[in-house]
Amino acid sequence: DTAVSQTPKYLVTQMGNDKSIKCEQNLGHDTMYWYKQDSKKFLKIMFSYNNKELIINETVPNRFSPKSPDKAHLNLHINSLELGDSAVYFCASSQVGGSDTQYFGPGTRLTVL
C-alpha cells in the first residue's frame, strides 16, 4: 500500500564515499522529486524528473546525480560525500508537473562522518 517508498531509511557513511538512495512510487505519477531538509528543517528542492527528463535542477553540486530507470523510480546518487551533505533527503511524486499535490516518501537520514 506504500505510495512513495525510500531505501534506506538511515545511512551512515564516511567522507569521500559514494552512496545511493532509492525511491519508488506506485501512484502512477509522471513527475518525481528529490528534496533536502537541513538541520533547520528547511525543505529545498534538488531535482525533479518528468517522463525521464530533468525539468528542475537547482544549484546543487554535480556530485549529486538523479537517475530514473523508469517512471516509477528516481534514485539519487551522491559521489565524494562531504560533511555538509548530512541531512534528511525526501523523495516525492505528483501527477502534473508542480501544480498537483506532491506525495512524499518517509525520508532518508544521511549522516556523513
Place this chain on the structure above:
Amino acid sequence: KNQVEQSPQSLIILEGKNCTLQCNYTVSPFSNLRWYKQDTGRGPVSLTIMTFSENTKSNGRYTATLDADTKQSSLHITASQLSDSASYICVVTLGGSQGNLIFGKGTKLSVKP
C-alpha cells in the same frame, strides 16, 4: 524575490485549544498555495490546496484561508489534539510550465496535555 514567510516559528498550546498559523508570500505569478503537516521523522503530508479563486478550504479540524489580494494565508486548527503536534509548512506554487514550489520554513506546533 519569491519568498514564503511563516509565523510564529514555534507555538505551544494546550490540548483542546484552537490556534492559527500564518503564512505571507511574495510569489509571482501565483498558481496555488498548500499547507503540509510534517510529523517528526516523517515526510510532509498535504492538508489543503487552494487556487487563486478559493478563499477557504477545510479538512476536518483544519481550515485554511487565502487572501490573494494581501497575499496572506492562515491555517486554523480547531479543538487541538496531541497528534496535531508537528511542523506545518506553507508552500506556494509558481505559475508557469515548471510549477516551481516555494517553501516556507514551517511552524512547529506542540500540543500539551
